[in-house]
Amino acid sequence: MPDPAYTNSANGRDIRILVDAHGGDAAPDMVLDALEMVLTAKFAAQFSGSLTFGIVGQEELLRPLLRERGIETKVSLVPSTDVVGMCDSPSHALRRKKESSIHVGARMVRDGFWDALVSAGNTGALMAISKVILKTLPGIDRPAIASMIPAVDDGCTLMLDAGANSECTSDHLIQFAIMGSCYMQATEGLSAPRVGLLNIGSEDIKGTDVIKLTSAQLAETDLNYIGNVEGTDLFGNDVDVVVCDGFVGNVALKTMEGTARFLAHSMRKELTSSLVAKAGALLSRSALNRFKDRVNPGKYNGAPLLGLNGIVVKSHGGADAEAFVSAVAVACKEVDANLLDRITQSVQEMVEA
Incomplete structure (x- = not known):
């Protein structure tokens, strides 16, 4: 379970977003730059709920960087020990890298510690791991990007x-x-x-x-x-x-x-x-x-993996910090709008019609 997280208070439900430190061409610096951007009142003003942020990745690398930027107390660090490379096959990442940031992040969403995972990492691995760990929503056979x-x-x-x-x-x-x-x-x-x-x-x-x-x-x-x-x-x-x-x-x-x-x-x-x-x-x-x-x-960066029983958003691997912020905003919107329940209800209504 992650350490108590920094919360940017607002009215409404708590929106808890976990970001993958090791996804993307310029990670982890790009991801940390993006975190600094989202830890602002301007970003929080877009949503009705309070915002809580965490980062999943290798602790020995990330802890000093968070401290150096002065955000160590504002972002929860969820430790992982492995990394999924961009050249790793989805099957290899799924079976052999169970302590990677994507694996650990997906489990954290599944177990209810976080509402969403945002990653700029390997798309195939992210989809495969998320589908196996989170499963799909009732009535949905396959998730879609x-x-x-x-x-x-x-x-x-x-x-x-x-x-x-x-x-x-x-x-x-x-x-x-x-x-x-x-x-x-x-x-x-x-x-x-x-x-x-x-x-x-x-x-x-x-x-x-x-x-x-x-x-x-x-x-x-x-x-x-x-x-x-x-x-x-x-x-x-x-x-x-x-x-x-x-x-x-x-x-x-x-x-x-x-x-x-x-x-x-x-x-x-x-x-x-x-x-x-x-x-x-x-x-x-x-x-x-x-x-x-x-x-x-970059304004349209952030592709939701719809149909999963948990919110996962894929950022472009070549995204800069501003583009990654757009992907984080997509995740926040989904949580804020209670999207998973909406999809489940709509599918059920369609089946019963």
């Missing part, structure tokens, strides 16, 4: 699955739709999120047999199902939750990331190509900065 995507008019679209399940049945996709709808209700305040099924066309006759069956079954649910959507709709304002299998979702997500890097590279090249271009860039600097902030992937 959900990814938030920026959309027009300051909106956002939730896409799931983004890589956990390469092959899915219609039942799996319907469960993803339920979880995605609950997530957008709980964290974004949407009363009836519009759910779309990612397909190669909007017509009912298009798609695989699984997609056609799923579409027909979704139309009979109480979800706000709007039908098939295409890849061009992901950044639009006509859909809130996009459902797909993990193979399609991961390809789509990586394509978006590559496109964003290409556009950023091309824009930098053109804006520095001549004196006139540089002058134009200087005059439009404020607009360019707003654009950069709008499409900054």
Whole structure:
């Protein structure tokens, strides 16, 4: 059991977030930088509950670093002795690294000491370990990775699955739709999120047999199902939750990331190509900065592993401290909104209908 934790007091329930010290390219310094950012009144003001933070990892490494930063009394240290490497296979991490920060962190969530685990570590290992230790919610067969995507008019679209399940049945996709709808209700305040099924066309006759069956079954649910959507709709304002299998979702997500890097590279090249271009860039600097902030992937960092009987959020491995803070905020939102109970209730209602 962890030591008594520092609590940033506020009204409402206590939100207890445990972060993995050893996940990510720049860990543990990046994780510690992020902790300093979340231990502020500005961050706490986003949530109705009080905030408590812990860090799980190798004590001999972390204790001096926490003391050096002056946050040793504000963050609980949960000791672990091993680390899951980015090259470790999920099966090896699951069977051979039971005292790793991910293993210990997942057990702490399972046993009720912490409400959520946030890690920038090995995605496959995080999913495998979390699924075995936490299990899935009643009525959910497989957890899904959900990814938030920026959309027009300051909106956002939730896409799931983004890589956990390469092959899915219609039942799996319907469960993803339920979880995605609950997530957008709980964290974004949407009363009836519009759910779309990612397909190669909007017509009912298009798609695989699984997609056609799923579409027909979704139309009979109480979800706000709007039908098939295409890849061009992901950044639009006509859909809130996009459902797909993990193979399609991961390809789509990586394509978006590559496109964003290409556009950023091309824009930098053109804006520095001549004196006139540089002058134009200087005059439009404020607009360019707003654009950069709008499409900054760090703002949308933090992919919840929905369907687990416990809250786990995956941060991008290359995240900086600000991006990791976004992932912590995702976990806080899920706890604050009591997401697990919402999903369980919605699945039960769907079964009984």
